[in-house]
Amino acid sequence: MGISVSLEKCIGCGLCVRSCAPKAISLVDKKAVIDLSACTMCGACVDACKRYEAITIAKENVGGCDVSLYANVAVFIEQGDGHIHGVSYEVLGEGRKLATALQEKLIAVVLGHDMKATAEELIKYGADKVVYFDGPDCKSFRDDTYAALVTRFIEEEKPAIVLAGGTAIGRSFLPKVAARVYGGLTADCTTLEVDPEKKLLLGTRPAFGGNLMATIIAPHHRPQLATVRHKVMKPAVFDASRTGEMVIHTVANGAVQERTTIVDIVKEIESTINIAEADIVVAGGRGMQSAENMKLLRDLAESLGGAVGASRAAVDNGWIAYSHQVGQTGKTVCPKLYIACGISGSVQHMAGMSSSEFIIAINSDSNADIFQIANLGIVGNALEIVPALTAAFKKARSVA
Amino acid sequence: MNIVVCIKQVPGSTQVKINPETGTLIRDSVEAIVNPFDEYAIEEALRIKEINGATVKVITMGPPQATDALRSAIAMGADEAFLVSDRAFAGSDTWATSYTLSRGIKSLGVVDLIICGKQAIDGDTAQVGPGVAEMLNIPYVAWVRKIEEITENRIRVQRLMEDGYDVVEMPLPGLITVIKEINQPRLASLKGKMRAKKIEIPTLTAEMLGVDLNKTGLKGSPTQVFRSFVPQKRGGGEKISGDTATLVEKITSTILEMKVIK
Numbered sequence: 001m002g003i004s005v006s007l008e009k010c011i012g013c014g015l016c017v018r019s020c021a022p023k024a025i026s027l028v029d030k031k032a033v034i035d036l037s038a039c040t041m042c043g044a045c046v047d048a049c050k051r052y053e054a055i056t057i058a059k060e061n062v063g064g065c066d067v068s069l070y071a072n073v074a075v076f077i078e079q080g081d082g083h084i085h086g087v088s089y090e091v092l093g094e095g096r097k098l099a100t101a102l103q104e105k106l107i108a109v110v111l112g113h114d115m116k117a118t119a120e121e122l123i124k125y126g127a128d129k130v131v132y133f134d135g136p137d138c139k140s141f142r143d144d145t146y147a148a149l150v151t152r153f154i155e156e157e158k159p160a161i162v163l164a165g166g167t168a169i170g171r172s173f174l175p176k177v178a179a180r181v182y183g184g185l186t187a188d189c190t191t192l193e194v195d196p197e198k199k200l201l202l203g204t205r206p207a208f209g210g211n212l213m214a215t216i217i218a219p220h221h222r223p224q225l226a227t228v229r230h231k232v233m234k235p236a237v238f239d240a241s242r243t244g245e246m247v248i249h250t251v252a253n254g255a256v257q258e259r260t261t262i263v264d265i266v267k268e269i270e271s272t273i274n275i276a277e278a279d280i281v282v283a284g285g286r287g288m289q290s291a292e293n294m295k296l297l298r299d300l301a302e303s304l305g306g307a308v309g310a311s312r313a314a315v316d317n318g319w320i321a322y323s324h325q326v327g328q329t330g331k332t333v334c335p336k337l338y339i340a341c342g343i344s345g346s347v348q349h350m351a352g353m354s355s356s357e358f359i360i361a362i363n364s365d366s367n368a369d370i371f372q373i374a375n376l377g378i379v380g381n382a383l384e385i386v387p388a389l390t391a392a393f394k395k396a397r398s399v400a
Numbered sequence: 401m402n403i404v405v406c407i408k409q410v411p412g413s414t415q416v417k418i419n420p421e422t423g424t425l426i427r428d429s430v431e432a433i434v435n436p437f438d439e440y441a442i443e444e445a446l447r448i449k450e451i452n453g454a455t456v457k458v459i460t461m462g463p464p465q466a467t468d469a470l471r472s473a474i475a476m477g478a479d480e481a482f483l484v485s486d487r488a489f490a491g492s493d494t495w496a497t498s499y500t501l502s503r504g505i506k507s508l509g510v511v512d513l514i515i516c517g518k519q520a521i522d523g524d525t526a527q528v529g530p531g532v533a534e535m536l537n538i539p540y541v542a543w544v545r546k547i548e549e550i551t552e553n554r555i556r557v558q559r560l561m562e563d564g565y566d567v568v569e570m571p572l573p574g575l576i577t578v579i580k581e582i583n584q585p586r587l588a589s590l591k592g593k594m595r596a597k598k599i600e601i602p603t604l605t606a607e608m609l610g611v612d613l614n615k616t617g618l619k620g621s622p623t624q625v626f627r628s629f630v631p632q633k634r635g636g637g638e639k640i641s642g643d644t645a646t647l648v649e650k651i652t653s654t655i656l657e658m659k660v661i662k
Contacts, residue, residue, distance in 0.1 A: 002618070021411060021432075022463045038463045041491030041618050043625055057491070057618065064622075141566075143540060168561045172542040175527040179498055179534035184622030187525040202626060207523055208411075214628040221622035259539035259574075263556065264567035274563045279660055304661055322545075322581040323560065328521060329436065329580045336660045354634055358658060360651060366641065376654055377639035380647045388648040396656065 002058065003041060005032045009054035016055060019048035064220025065182070067160070067199065073099040074107045074159035074223070076150060077122060078169055080140070082115040086235070086277065087165030089125060091228050093236035095163055096126035098194050098201070104160070105129060109153050111146060113139040116248065123244035125236040130244065131157065135251030140262065141169045147176040148256045154181055159223050161201050163192070166227035167276075178225050184218025185225040190232050190355070201226065209328045209351035230276055231334045232355070268323060275324060280306030280337045283326055283353070286313040287342020287363060287382055294319045296386045297341060303393040309333065309353075311343045327352035341382040345370025362386070401454040401512045401552065403445045404505055405478065406532065407438040409462055409469035410522040434469045437517025439476075440578045443585040445515050446477045448550060455479050457508055461489060461501050467601050475588035475596035482508065486606040491618030494523075498531025500616045503609040505536065513555065514575040518543055529577040539570040545581040 012030030024038035178185035186203035361374035519526035533540035
């Protein structure tokens with residue numbers, strides 16, 4: 001148990017010393033020595049020592065459970081007003097692949113009210129079984145109710161894997177579920193794989209603002225839980241010929257003790273299309289120069305059927321609301337097309353949009369960092385180009 | 401009112417430097433800072449203190465040098481600071497951290513409100529806040545962009561959702577995680593900095609907290625890193641300049657070819 005250095009293998013190169021953030025490693029007589037009181041067991045040194053394999057972290061399995069009792073892949077289906085969220089179809093599509101690879105069943109778990117037909121349709125989208133919790137208390141998202149019912153579902157169905165969309169809702173309540181069932185939860189995955197032999201889920205996710213990818217496993221705990229980033233995976237395909245099992249649990253009023261009360265749900269009109277959902281995002285930064293000019297972006301977004309994003313600089317200057325901010329302290333987006341206007345491309349901003357399918361950058365500074373990741377770089381004045389683009393697309397539309 | 405703010409010390413830059421020869425990470429050049437989202441949490445606690453009156457305690461779990469982060473919080477105006485630190489805690493994932501930190505918070509006595517930043521910028525998981533709430537069995541609201549009202553035993557907040565916001569109320573004690581929009585954190589005052597230098601920061605160890613050693617550290621963590629790698633850098637494509645008409649034509653034809661417009 002713990003971290004150790006093989007004195008035979010260590011050549012005293014010092015790479016591990018440089019890799020250690022808490023500065024817990026020093027070289028003594030040309031061998032790495034780890035100060036256990038400072039070591040956080042982050043594993044960076046193990047990585048740094050890949051070539052010599054002198055450092056190892058051994059893990060003893062104590063807190064786990066009997067993993068053989070768990071099987072099947074479950075997908076939490078998110079809904080609003082009875083309509084299923086786009087991300088849920090993506091998770092369902094991914095879940096289908098994993099279940100097939102494991103030769104197990106795919107179970108969809110739905111919480112809602114008066115939406116039986118919609119829930120049952122998930123079978124046509126790939127679920128072998130749908131477990132539907134129906135009741136007025138399930139109608140809209142509430143932390144305690146969702147956490148309690150999904151926990152109950154896990155205890156009854158014992159799924160080996162539980163997936164949910166990495167949305168405001170999914171990332172709010174699933175950590176509570178994981179805390180209760182002592183499961184391993186991996187947040188915001190962009191790739192999911194399974195090891196069919198070991199029945200392991202491998203969730204790969206960006207960390208350090210997307211500068212590092214980490215693949216996480218939970219070998220001794222069940223279920224293995226993960227939230228999945230929206231817009232990364234392909235949605236499930238509808239197949240009218242599919243059949244499956246439908247289970248309905250009626251949830252009586254007040255059956256779950258809910259401590260939070262939803263006083264009001266406010267849809268913000270300003271963001272008619274939300275940037276996390278949009279296929280096209282038109283974003284502006286410092287180069288847009290004023291709140292007035294940000295309206296040019298709105299016009300362009302409208303003509304393209306897209307949403308408006310912004311860099312931190314534009315938000316901090318008060319040109320546009322925070323809900324539009326893309327980047328490390330804002331939202332992460334991966335649209336099909338991202339048009340960056342007057343955005344220089346800070347590391348923080350790029351962390352929020354670099355996984356977009358196609359990036360067009362418009363900037364008057366030909367050395368702007370954003371050009372390093374743009375598929376099409378336009379060196380020019382965004383304030384002139386953006387309105388001209390709007391006019392061009394309006395024209396193209398009217399012709400079409 | 402007793403407020404506890406959970407903070408984390410993180411690397412000051414998320415730009416990971418790579419040693420090109422070995423393909424490994426270089427982290428030694430990066431200074432440690434208070435996780436930016438936690439600064440909003442500290443600020444919000446201080447604002448409640450100024451308006452309603454409160455004692456603000458900050459707590460962190462980490463190696464001994466994490467006291468620097470606690471001192472920064474004291475310099476901003478927090479009253480007391482606590483370090484949850486023990487060799488047994490090393491290697492904790494979000495589950496084990498939630499468990500251990502919740503034991504630390506329990507040891508501080510009566511708590512009315514716990515405030516956390518929505519996530520840490522190194523791990524980006526956003527899981528420890530809800531984990532702590534669950535372990536302490538108290539209600540919680542994530543992604544808080546505004547506290548509308550707070551009394552001795554209730555709080556009403558705005559929770560940012562994808563398409564707007566929810567107004568949510570819950571009884572206290574409770575936990576909220578806050579986002580950037582909630583405030584503008586203050587800078588440390590000179591007086592605060594002086595106080596931060598001198599203040600005694602108690603270390604809470606596994607033994608003092610009565611932590612179940614099978615539920616903390618590497619041993620108690622369900623998840624482990626299987627592998628980590630630096631993603632392939634996205635390369636730049638074509639870069640062109642010219643008069644506005646030419647550029648507009650180029651962009652228009654590129655977008656129309658993509659067929660993304662519905």
